[in-house]
Amino acid sequence: MNILSLFILIPLLTIIAILFTGNMKQTRIVSAIGMGIQLILSGILVYLYLTERSAGNMAEMLFYYDAVWFPTLNIHYTIGVDGISVAMIALTSIVVFAGIFASWMVDFLYREFFISLILLASGVFGFFISLDIFTMFLFYELAVIPMYLLIGLWGSGPKEYSAMKLTLMLMAGSALLFVAILGIYFYSAPAGSQLTFNLLEIAKNTIPLDMQRFLFPFAFIGFGVLGALFPFHTWSPDGHASAPTAVSMLHAGVLMKLGGYGVFRIAIYLMPEAAHEQAWIFLILTGISVVYGAFGAVVQKDLKYINAYSSVSHCGLVLFAILMMNQTAMNGAVIQMISHGLMTALFFALIGMIYGRTHTRLINEMGGLMKVMPFLGVVYVIAGLASLGLPGLSGFVAEMTIFVGSFQHTDTFHRVLTIIAASSIVITAVYILRVVGTLLFGPIKNDHFLHLKDALWFERLSTLTLLLAIAAIGMAPLWLSDMINFSLGPIVEKINGVAAVAGIF
Amino acid sequence: MSIYDFMTMRHELILTVLVLLVLIIDLNLKRSQKHRIIPIAITLFFIHTVIGFMPAQTGVLFGGMYHTDGLTILMKNILNVGVLIILFQSSAWLKKEENGEKISEFFILLLSTLVGMYFMISSGDFLMLYLGLELATIPMAALAAYTHHQTRSAEAGIKLILSSALSSGILLFGLSMIYGTTGSIYFDAVGAVYSDTPLQVLAFIFFFTGMAFKISLVPFHLWTADVYEGSPVNVTSYFSVISKGASAFILIMVMYTVFHSIAYLWKDIVYLIAVMTMTIGNLFALRQKNMKRFLAFSSIAQAGFILLGIIGGNKIGMTATVYFVLVYIFSNLGAFGVISAISAKTGKENMDDYDGLYATNPKLSLLMMLSVFSLAGIPPVAGFFGKFFLFTSAASGGYYWLVFIAVLNATISLYYYLLVVKAMFINKSDTPIAFFKSDLMTKIGLFACAIGIFVIGFWSQIYEIIDAVTFAIVN
Numbered sequence: 005m006n007i008l009s010l011f012i013l014i015p016l017l018t019i020i021a022i023l024f025t026g027n028m029k030q031t032r033i034v035s036a037i038g039m040g041i042q043l044i045l046s047g048i049l050v051y052l053y054l055t056e057r058s059a060g061n062m063a064e065m066l067f068y069y070d071a072v073w074f075p076t077l078n079i080h081y082t083i084g085v086d087g088i089s090v091a092m093i094a095l096t097s098i099v100v101f102a103g104i105f106a107s108w109m110v111d112f113l114y115r116e117f118f119i120s121l122i123l124l125a126s127g128v129f130g131f132f133i134s135l136d137i138f139t140m141f142l143f144y145e146l147a148v149i150p151m152y153l154l155i156g157l158w159g160s161g162p163k164e165y166s167a168m169k170l171t172l173m174l175m176a177g178s179a180l181l182f183v184a185i186l187g188i189y190f191y192s193a194p195a196g197s198q199l200t201f202n203l204l205e206i207a208k209n210t211i212p213l214d215m216q217r218f219l220f221p222f223a224f225i226g227f228g229v230l231g232a233l234f235p236f237h238t239w240s241p242d243g244h245a246s247a248p249t250a251v252s253m254l255h256a257g258v259l260m261k262l263g264g265y266g267v268f269r270i271a272i273y274l275m276p277e278a279a280h281e282q283a284w285i286f287l288i289l290t291g292i293s294v295v296y297g298a299f300g301a302v303v304q305k306d307l308k309y310i311n312a313y314s315s316v317s318h319c320g321l322v323l324f325a326i327l328m329m330n331q332t333a334m335n336g337a338v339i340q341m342i343s344h345g346l347m348t349a350l351f352f353a354l355i356g357m358i359y360g361r362t363h364t365r366l367i368n369e370m371g372g373l374m375k376v377m378p379f380l381g382v383v384y385v386i387a388g389l390a391s392l393g394l395p396g397l398s399g400f401v402a403e404m405t406i407f408v409g410s411f412q413h414t415d416t417f418h419r420v421l422t423i424i425a426a427s428s429i430v431i432t433a434v435y436i437l438r439v440v441g442t443l444l445f446g447p448i449k450n451d452h453f454l455h456l457k458d459a460l461w462f463e464r465l466s467t468l469t470l471l472l473a474i475a476a477i478g479m480a481p482l483w484l485s486d487m488i489n490f491s492l493g494p495i496v497e498k499i500n501g502v503a504a505v506a507g508i509f
Numbered sequence: 510m511s512i513y514d515f516m517t518m519r520h521e522l523i524l525t526v527l528v529l530l531v532l533i534i535d536l537n538l539k540r541s542q543k544h545r546i547i548p549i550a551i552t553l554f555f556i557h558t559v560i561g562f563m564p565a566q567t568g569v570l571f572g573g574m575y576h577t578d579g580l581t582i583l584m585k586n587i588l589n590v591g592v593l594i595i596l597f598q599s600s601a602w603l604k605k606e607e608n609g610e611k612i613s614e615f616f617i618l619l620l621s622t623l624v625g626m627y628f629m630i631s632s633g634d635f636l637m638l639y640l641g642l643e644l645a646t647i648p649m650a651a652l653a654a655y656t657h658h659q660t661r662s663a664e665a666g667i668k669l670i671l672s673s674a675l676s677s678g679i680l681l682f683g684l685s686m687i688y689g690t691t692g693s694i695y696f697d698a699v700g701a702v703y704s705d706t707p708l709q710v711l712a713f714i715f716f717f718t719g720m721a722f723k724i725s726l727v728p729f730h731l732w733t734a735d736v737y738e739g740s741p742v743n744v745t746s747y748f749s750v751i752s753k754g755a756s757a758f759i760l761i762m763v764m765y766t767v768f769h770s771i772a773y774l775w776k777d778i779v780y781l782i783a784v785m786t787m788t789i790g791n792l793f794a795l796r797q798k799n800m801k802r803f804l805a806f807s808s809i810a811q812a813g814f815i816l817l818g819i820i821g822g823n824k825i826g827m828t829a830t831v832y833f834v835l836v837y838i839f840s841n842l843g844a845f846g847v848i849s850a851i852s853a854k855t856g857k858e859n860m861d862d863y864d865g866l867y868a869t870n871p872k873l874s875l876l877m878m879l880s881v882f883s884l885a886g887i888p889p890v891a892g893f894f895g896k897f898f899l900f901t902s903a904a905s906g907g908y909y910w911l912v913f914i915a916v917l918n919a920t921i922s923l924y925y926y927l928l929v930v931k932a933m934f935i936n937k938s939d940t941p942i943a944f945f946k947s948d949l950m951t952k953i954g955l956f957a958c959a960i961g962i963f964v965i966g967f968w969s970q971i972y973e974i975i976d977a978v979t980f981a982i983v984n
Contacts (some may be wrong), residue, residue: 183913
């Protein structure tokens with residue numbers, strides 16, 4: 005059996021196993037084992053991938069497997085990975101694993117909770133391994149829909165409103181995407197030959213320019229909604245703030261990356277001419293996302309809202325970098341996806357843990373938490389430093405690469421935008437340091453806080469997993485960046501080869 | 510013509526015999542034993558369904574008035590499966606005291622309409638089409654008024670018969686013009702000479718209007734909600750699934766064969782009607798509180814989606830339409846099955862009665878969730894595939910904006926489908942529907958839907974089977 009199919013099979017088996025568990029203890033142990041196996045499996049995948057590559061296998065996609073599903077419409081179950089998908093899969097399994105431990109104490113309808121959570125994860129895994137846009141779209145929607153119940157049932161605050169808003173906005177995004185996918189399908193092959201959903205096959209063909217012009221906005225905005233593209237980001241703060249801890253982690257950490265990944269794999273890769281033509285519109289929008297998100301975070305008082313807005317800013321940066329369409333910036337975009345995924349998951353995990361103790365998320369009601377919970381406090385500071393781009397942690401590598409890449413454009417438009425986007429680093433520093441200052445240091449504002457306990461073992465496990473990954477990328481970014489670079493090569497070549505012909509820039 | 514030739518009409522003949530059998534058996538049952546007809550009728554219909562799947566001969570009878578081929582047999586079988594599920598689901602309700610006297614009437618009326626639909630599907634000329642239509646409509650009005658001691662039900666019957674009479678009148682007027690301008694009522698002959706002279710266009714519009722009444726397309730949908738709400742649940746599910754599905758089958762076949770020469774013209778009409786139907790059906794469904802009314806409007810919106818398959822005009826279009834109807838049968842019957850089970854036990858039919866249902870009746874809630882997700886087109890359930898293929902066929906005709914409007918409508922529909930999910934899973938209630946056990950028949954009916962909702966999508970063979978017998982617009 006193809007190793008990639010296991011990434012869908014294991015979550016499904018875990019779900020079935022959960023159905024047979026009798027109590028909360030068994031349920032969470034089964035989930036932890038299932039996702040633990042998934043984590044180990046993704047480790048094996050990374051290893052196998054690297055050995056294949058060093059053995060000189062130059063194929064665009066490794067572990068390729070193809071089975072016909074609907075012969076008449078030529079829909080296949082096609083899977084395969086390159087360096088980028090491998091990195092995303094590794095990210096997903098880390099975040100899911102940490103998410104299981106972060107929701108260790110969920111006791112209300114616990115079986116349903118873990119099933120929905122793992123179903124969501126299997127959708128994400130399926131999305132990253134698919135090479136057939138039909139199955140890709142199927143998994144994409146599969147990942148979105150469990151969110152409704154997860155937020156609506158286990159969330160907090162205005163959860164029903166947030167759940168509905170999030171689901172409907174994301175589904176409206178996928179409506180745009182749907183049109184783009186059908187359009188791509190009907191122009192996937194030269195007239196008269198068999199149409200295909202296979203990503204690699206479509207990439208060999210050039211979609212007519214007027215169709216590209218029509219379809220590109222559909223594809224870009226469709227994925228952009230999930231990637232928190234301004235002005236379609238409004239689901240994100242409400243959704244993240246209302247969601248339970250593990251769901252916020254997964255959603256901000258992984259699901260939003262589906263947007264970036266999709267933009268890059270489908271919108272830009274398949275329609276490069278239109279991408280070059282229309283990039284400027286979306287560059288401005290993503291630029292707004294980056295700066296607006298950062299400013300949004302500054303004025304928020306609720307920890308989750310702060311982090312949600314910061315996610316808008318960071319995910320905006322991913323789309324921004326992808327639109328720069330050169331090797332360095334795109335490399336940075338992928339590292340940023342990984343780095344932000346880990347970082348924001350860590351933040352949400354910490355916020356969940358702090359909230360579970362203090363029962364408030366408003367920063368000005370808290371203070372001096374470092375004294376009562378040093379472990380959580382220290383991890384929070386490190387996560388904050390990673391977020392504002394301190395060298396040695398993953399955030400620095402990502403942002404540095406992005407801005408260096410973006411500045412390689414020599415024209416004023418791109419440079420000005422880069423400078424504006426780079427200013428978000430400063431704003432990020434403002435809100436991160438302000439939160440860390442009021443939340444962790446200073447006097448303890450509430451006597452009730454004096455008796456709070458520090459992190460328990462499962463919380464430590466959850467946070468340390470993420471922290472280790474962040475530090476690993478920060479300290480040794482090269483292996484990741486090599487893995488990505490190799491796979492980016494042919495993609496960037498295709499995109500820019502077209503630009504030379506079109507002569508737009 | 511020999512007896513052997515008559516076997517071409519196997520579906521119709523067996524079903525007619527079946528109806529008569531039910532009638533005879535019922536005559537011999539004592540008053541206190543009337544409910545025994547339920548298992549007998551269901552078994553008989555089950556056998557009929559199974560026989561339907563056996564290889565059958567195809568051909569033409571009565572000089573072209575009647576024809577069968579792989580496609581019509583397939584369509585009839587799809588309807589059979591749907592009716593079988595409805596019969597299973599209705600057993601709990603039929604057993605109730607109030608229906609004691611007239612259980613067999615339910616079967617006789619329902620199956621008679623099915624015979625009518627068979628003849629419509631197999632019709633080779635407009636006369637047979639019209640006969641089938643009337644046979645399918647008049648008993649239906651009696652069905653709507655089945656619980657006639659309730660005002661609402663009696664009202665539903667009258668509303669249905671009046672609006673049907675009106676639509677039949679319009680349809681007949683159209684048919685008379687078709688005959689007047691072409692000199693024939695046979696599909697082949699009419700299709701060969703049909704053109705876009707004003708009178709013929711008008712004739713087409715009248716014909717389309719008549720059919721639009723049956724499928725309840727906007728603006729001919731006004732009877733739907735009241736009739737659906739007033740009729741007993743199982744009758745409503747029959748209207749919304751079987752009757753609508755059969756009409757959609759006939760519409761697409763006639764549009765593709767008889768009116769192929771004015772396809773460029775009816776595509777514009779269908780475009781407009783599709784947009785109106787989806788949008789208005791959805792907007793009305795948003796505000797419904799009664800589950801039956803709610804599904805009535807949602808099924809209007811679904812009918813709008815079916816038009817996207819028709820507008821494609823190619824083989825994908827017809828395959829997708831038939832496939833979608835199949836998926837729709839299972840999804841909608843899943844939802845109706847739950848409503849029927851709850852209504853039969855508790856009499857509750859409002860959406861807020863469903864608050865907190867998951868805590869008391871988790872299995873029913875899960876089936877309901879699967880069904881509405883399938884109706885909304887969410888993967889991994891079959892509805893996703895059904896919608897995807899329908900929209901693919903519209904896109905293949907270049908109707909990208911129509912697809913966009915349709916997918917946006919699907920998103921709007923997701924809102925109200927999620928309201929049901931929200932009621933069952935998230936809302937709390939002081940007086941939830943207490944836990945109850947359904948009888949075996951109901952369980953089979955519900956289980957069949959759950960299986961269908963899951964299997965049809967993933968099992969691509971079904972799509973291929975349909976695709977093997979469908980055809981593109983004749984050119």
